[in-house]
Amino acid sequence: xxxxxxxxxxxxxxxxxxxxxxxxxxxxxxxxxxxxxxxxxxxxxxxxxxxxxxxxxxxxxxxxxxxxxxxxxxxxxxxxxxxxxxxxxxxxxxxxxxxxxxxxxxxxxxxxxxxxxxxxxxxxxxxxxxxxxxxxxxxxxxxxxxxxxxxxxxxxxxxxxxxxxxxxxxxxxxxxxxxxxxxxxxxxxxxxxxxxxxxxxxxxxxxxxxxxxxxxxxxxxxxxxxxxxxxxxxxxxxxxxxxxxxxxxxxxx
Amino acid sequence: xxxxxxxxxxxxxxxxxxxxxxxxxxxxxxxxxxxxxxxxxxxxxxxxxxxxxxxxxxxxxxxxxxxxxxxxxxxxxxxxxxxxxxxxxxxxxxxxxxxxxxxxxxxxxxxxxxxxxxxxxxxxxxxxxxxxxxxxxxxxxxxxxxxxxxxxxxxxxxxxxxxxxxxxxxxxxxxxxxxxxxxxxxxxxxxxxxxxxxxxxxxxxxxxxxxxxxxxxxxxxxxxxxxxxxxxxxxxxxxxxxxxxxxxxxxxxxxxxxxxxxxxxxxxxxxxxxxxxxxxxxxxxxxxxx
Numbered sequence: 076x077x078x079x080x081x082x083x084x085x086x087x088x089x090x091x092x093x094x095x096x097x098x099x100x101x102x103x104x105x106x107x108x109x110x111x112x113x114x115x116x117x118x119x120x121x122x123x124x125x126x127x128x129x130x131x132x133x134x135x136x137x138x139x140x141x142x143x144x145x146x147x148x149x150x151x152x153x154x155x156x157x158x159x160x161x162x163x164x165x166x167x168x169x170x171x172x173x174x175x176x177x178x179x180x181x182x183x184x185x186x187x188x189x190x191x192x193x194x195x196x197x198x199x200x201x202x203x204x205x206x207x208x209x210x211x212x213x214x215x216x217x218x219x220x221x222x223x224x225x226x227x228x229x230x231x232x233x234x235x236x237x238x239x240x241x242x243x244x245x246x247x248x249x250x251x252x253x254x255x256x257x258x259x260x261x262x263x264x265x266x267x268x269x270x271x272x273x274x275x276x277x278x279x280x281x282x283x284x285x286x287x288x289x290x291x292x293x294x295x296x297x298x299x300x301x302x303x304x305x306x307x308x309x310x311x312x313x314x315x316x317x318x319x320x321x322x323x324x325x326x327x328x
Numbered sequence: 329x330x331x332x333x334x335x336x337x338x339x340x341x342x343x344x345x346x347x348x349x350x351x352x353x354x355x356x357x358x359x360x361x362x363x364x365x366x367x368x369x370x371x372x373x374x375x376x377x378x379x380x381x382x383x384x385x386x387x388x389x390x391x392x393x394x395x396x397x398x399x400x401x402x403x404x405x406x407x408x409x410x411x412x413x414x415x416x417x418x419x420x421x422x423x424x425x426x427x428x429x430x431x432x433x434x435x436x437x438x439x440x441x442x443x444x445x446x447x448x449x450x451x452x453x454x455x456x457x458x459x460x461x462x463x464x465x466x467x468x469x470x471x472x473x474x475x476x477x478x479x480x481x482x483x484x485x486x487x488x489x490x491x492x493x494x495x496x497x498x499x500x501x502x503x504x505x506x507x508x509x510x511x512x513x514x515x516x517x518x519x520x521x522x523x524x525x526x527x528x529x530x531x532x533x534x535x536x537x538x539x540x541x542x543x544x545x546x547x548x549x550x551x552x553x554x555x556x557x558x559x560x561x562x563x564x565x566x567x568x569x570x571x572x573x574x575x576x577x578x579x580x581x582x583x584x585x586x587x588x589x590x591x592x593x594x595x596x597x598x599x600x601x602x603x604x605x606x607x608x609x610x611x612x613x614x615x616x617x618x
Binding site for chain 2: 177186
């Protein structure tokens with residue numbers, strides 16, 4: 076039923092196998108499996124309540140799965156605490172930015188960089204990527220606009236030099252022009268060897284940047300494939316569950 | 329001139345209250361827990377200075393050199409073993425646990441040291457004072473405690489703003505989950521914050537034992553004054569804690585000027601007035617509930 080179902084001796088950067096997650100009594104994610112390879116941008120799309128954010132939070136270790144396994148670079152990490160997963164190279168930019176309001180922009184980055192792995196990103200490199208941050212580094216993050224805060228949230232995750240960057244709803248609450256500016260930076264991040272797991276409600280934006288798409292419907296995988304393999308109708312049906320929702324699963328398998 | 333004397337006495341007393349309260353403020357600010365055993369911990373620190381420190385052949389006035397490190401370590405251990413488990417459940421459990429800890433401490437002290445009052449012997453320092461004019465005398469001990477209080481608050485402020493661990497403490501205080509997503513082990517950071525809080529409460533307990541006599545049940549009233557100080561100054565503001573302590577001290581001295589029995593009452597009235605007019609405290613930030 077999934078791409079991880081086929082056994083392979085090769086080590087994948089991230090291997091999510093048969094993951095089932097509950098919120099209390101409520102089933103949020105139902106037996107989901109997928110793999111993330113190095114250099115990939117995997118977009119998880121789906122309507123509100125499909126289980127996308129829960130899936131990312133569980134991979135980050137903020138939520139405990141009911142069953143299934145998460146393997147990172149060949150090691151099972153399902154029981155690792157969040158901070159240990161971050162130190163292994165799995166960073167999450169959470170929904171709603173979640174910056175530290177009592178800290179300045181630079182202090183937010185310093186907290187992100189405190190246990191950084193070796194890699195291309197440090198605070199100076201981030202200032203080169205987002206030039207405006209250098210000038211405003213001593214400002215409290217609450218004084219920044221929503222788009223600027225989102226950029227700081229991404230930068231805070233980047234300075235840890237992750238191998239996997241998970242971004243949850245990057246476009247939420249932002250103006251389209253701001254979203255475009257943030258997405259402009261994504262290729263340069265991937266070019267540094269970082270794989271991206273992107274949760275996005277804006278399907279067109281996700282299709283534009285993703286190398287592979289995984290659609291969720293009510294906690295289950297409804298469609299998966301590369302953007303050029305998937306027709307608009309197939310995505311629409313998988314997204315909303317309206318027409319033959321299981322018609323084109325595993326297109327990329 | 330009499331009122332100036334009231335203010336000077338209040339400021340000096342306020343230094344002691346601020347020293348007492350900064351640990352309580354730190355623990356609430358970072359971990360969102362109210363440590364009901366805070367006052368009892370201070371009393372334990374005082375007893376430790378009285379009974380343990382002589383074994384190190386140290387003058388009791390230098391007892392903090394032994395007691396503060398012990399309490400810093402104790403703070404980390406108590407947080408990681410006892411308090412963390414209750415934080416993982418809910419805030420009410422933490423209240424119950426610290427209340428239980430308070431009861432256990434009081435009874436253990438009664439059992440081990442009896443109800444007889446003890447005090448830390450600092451020799452003639454207790455009676456020495458600086459005569460400003462005919463009516464105003466500044467006790468050396470009170471002045472020392474005020475200076476220690478300001479130094480401790482300044483050092484804490486510096487630590488929180490300039491060090492990596494300090495930044496992590498502030499980050500965890502802002503958003504525990506987001507701090508974890510930055511690779512911070514928030515349990516360790518809680519332990520460090522608790523360690524700092526216990527170290528400051530040890531200093532306060534020693535000061536208390538020098539000022540007056542220690543008894544196993546003295547923790548409760550000290551907790552009340554520390555709590556009032558934090559609320560008046562504003563939770564999460566270290567300098568607010570100093571101002572809160574000073575205002576509480578002045579209010580109590582003001583009440584005492586009219587009648588000794590009004591001492592605590594005047595402080596309580598100020599506490600209630602601040603709660604009614606500015607619930608977030610004088611220097612605290614307003615919290616908007618969603």
